């Protein structure tokens with residue numbers, strides 16, 4: 001009980017369908033706060049050498065590949081969804097970055113790249129939880145150079161249990177106890193959820209040392225749905241909430257309350 005068969009085909013279809021609207025969604029309040037905190041931390045871990053080659057695995061429409069390429073990095077963006085890759089191409093062409101970002105259709109559970117090809121590997125907002133997590137982490141580790149760093153993100157177990165506590169307390173209890181490990185989140189039927197300890201084990205089992213963990217979507221999770229989804233917000237309120245989110249993202253005692261756990265690992 002609690003394990004689900006995940007079909008890559010249904011994931012592909014889902015992202016193909018939402019790809020034309022994906023970038024618009026990034027403009028709502030909670031996504032902008034999440035994006036700010038992610039970028040502020042991510043910048044601290046990318047290689048010093050701007051000629052480095054970065055893999056953006058499950059990179060979607062280029063949300064992270066584009067700013068990385070603007071800094072000078074060479075990026076390989078791969079994704080399973082043709083729709084997302086098509087949108088990425090439009091965004092990349094608009095920014096005139098096609099010489100810095102290569103696009104490739106790939107399944108992150110079985111990458112075609114050789115061992116130790118990349119200086120830095122990024123896998124943000126979903127793929128590790130959406131696809132088979134063990135296989136994804138193994139593949140990300142395989143293509144990363146020795147001593148290279150990796151940034152990945154998984155969906156947190158406890159907040160997704162707590163939001164179900166009122167309407168489905170039995171389910172919430174099963175999620176907390178680890179009897180249910182796959183949960184519907186952000187339109188995806190089965191996301192693997194993790195506690196901070198579980199995610200640490202996942203990376204360590206794959207010979208990746210976890211050197212830092214950030215909690216994201218702690219503050220926006222307690223705001224009303226209306227505020228989370230608005231595009232019309234006050235700048236002062238936005239900058240205060242994003243600062244709150246940024247401050248709490250590094251608070252170890254709150255990691256379990258984060259909807260996203262962002263992991264920095266070293267091979």
Ligand SMILES: C[S@@+](CC[C@H](N)C(=O)[O-])C[C@H]1O[C@@H](n2cnc3c(N)ncnc32)[C@H](O)[C@@H]1O
Nearest residue numbers: 015058059060063080081107108124125126131
């Ligand atoms: C929520 S989006 C995030 C995209 C991007 N990483 C970002 O942060 O904006 C999740 C992405 O993971 C991709 N994805 C899911 N499963 C995948 C798989 N097995 N292989 C490659 N990409 C996958 C989806 O197609 C989608 O583009």
